[in-house]
Structures are given as structure tokens and as C-alpha cells.
Amino acid sequence: MADTFDVTIIGTGPAGYVCAIRAAQLGMKVAVVEKRATHGGTCLNIGCIPSKALLHASELFGEAKHSFAKMGIGVTPSLDLVQMMKFKQEAIDGNTKGIDFLFKKNKITPIRGTAKILGPGKVQVDGKDIVETKAIIIATGSDVAGLKGVEIDEKQIVSSTGALTLEKVPETLVVTRFDPSGLSIRRRREQLRSTLRLQLAFFRPSTWGSYYGILKTLGRFVIPYSVIVAIKGALSRRARVEAI
């Protein structure tokens, strides 16, 4: 590639795209390299945005099914999961296209492919093209953390990514690891009436404080009080807590 960029950012999730836009606004010549087909990273493609779209739709479904009657509104909602998934996809597309627009507006050069840093000032894309750049910023985010001995097939055992594309509402569901993405999946399935088993497995003690904060807030309406107490009691040691 002929151009030399002031900065090349690897990854266009919320970290990368905001960084790219700001650097361009400050007058730098900016390139971004992204291996996914669309910009926006985990958050816009398989994280915050799709999960919140499904959460919103399933909460309205739950409201219509369980709360409207007592307000004097008579409706019997039915679930069209295919349409709900289209609704989710529209939310993703709207947001990712917004990033394309902002890159264009700020004269940022998007490069599609997997980046590898060869050395100072050299980023290789898909093992071929070399991008020459004064500075490199790594904004490659994170990936799904597996469980030892458990194969994620995205059918029966799904990651948060697979959970966003299930073809039917599962009758039963175990959510392992209780972080914001697990929480939103749990809440969504609850509204759509899966039988849910929430599993909190072996958190590091240092993470208990923040999880306890989340649990305390949510516990008011989704988790039996006894479980909260059990978790509070386990704050200082590794623990395994299950709740239905």
C-alpha cells in the first residue's frame, strides 16, 4: 500500500472506532483494519446492540402477556421469533452503517482483513498487504471465554453470540457466568418463558463485589432473596451457587 498513515487502528469496536474518529478530527491521517465484515465490534454486531434489541422486544412481549390485562388492556400476543430476529438485525445494520458513514465523513481509510503487526510502523493485512504507519493502536477487544472440557457448538451449548441467533426459544436454559451479557440473556429468555436455571460458577473473589452489586439490584425481581444471602456469605471464597 502506497500511503503512510499517521495512525493505524486494529479493530473497529467501540474502542477502535471512537479512537479513529477522534484521531481524524485532530487532523491525523487514519486507517482502520477490521477482520469482521462490518464495523462496530462485539458491541454493535454480537453484544450490546443485538442483545438490547431482543431484550426490549421480549420485555414488551412479557408486558403484553402478563401485565396488560390488569391495566384493562386485552391482548393475546404470539411470538414470531423470525420477525424478532429481523428487528434485531435492523438495529445492528442501522448502527454499523452509522460507523461507515462516520468513517467516510472523517476521511478514515477502512481496510478489511486480519491485521498482524510485523514490526514498528508495519501492519500486514491477511498475510499480504503491508500498511505503513507512524503509530499503531491495538483495539482488538476480547473473545468468548470457554469452559474447560466444554465444547461450544453454538447449537446446544452456545456462547453469548449463539444465544443471539437461536432459532427457537429453548424450553430450558442454563446460564453460566453471570456478567452483563449473561444477565441480559437470562432476562430475555425469562420474558419469553423458558425455564431458566441460573448458574454462578467459580468467580474469582475479586470480582464478587461488582457481581454482588448487580445481583442486589436485580435480585429484587428475579432472584430469590436466599440466594443473595448465600452469595453475600460467599464473598470471601470461591463458591458455586445455583438458583432456579
Ligand SMILES: Cc1cc2nc3c(=O)[nH]c(=O)nc-3n(C[C@H](O)[C@H](O)[C@H](O)COP(=O)(O)OP(=O)(O)OC[C@H]3O[C@@H](n4cnc5c(N)ncnc54)[C@H](O)[C@@H]3O)c2cc1C
Ligand atoms: C452479549 C453481550 C452484551 C453486552 N452488553 C453490553 C452492555 O450492555 N453494555 C456495555 O457496556 N458492554 C456490553 N458488552 C461488552 C461490549 O460489547 C464490549 O465491552 C465492547 O465491545 C468492547 O469494545 P472493544 O472495542 O474493546 O472490542 P470489540 O468490540 O470486541 O472490538 C474489537 C474488534 O477488533 C477486531 N479484531 C480483533 N482482532 C483483529 C485483527 N487481528 N485484525 C483485525 N481486526 C481484529 C474484532 O473483529 C472486533 O471487531 C456486551 C458484550 C456481549 C458479548
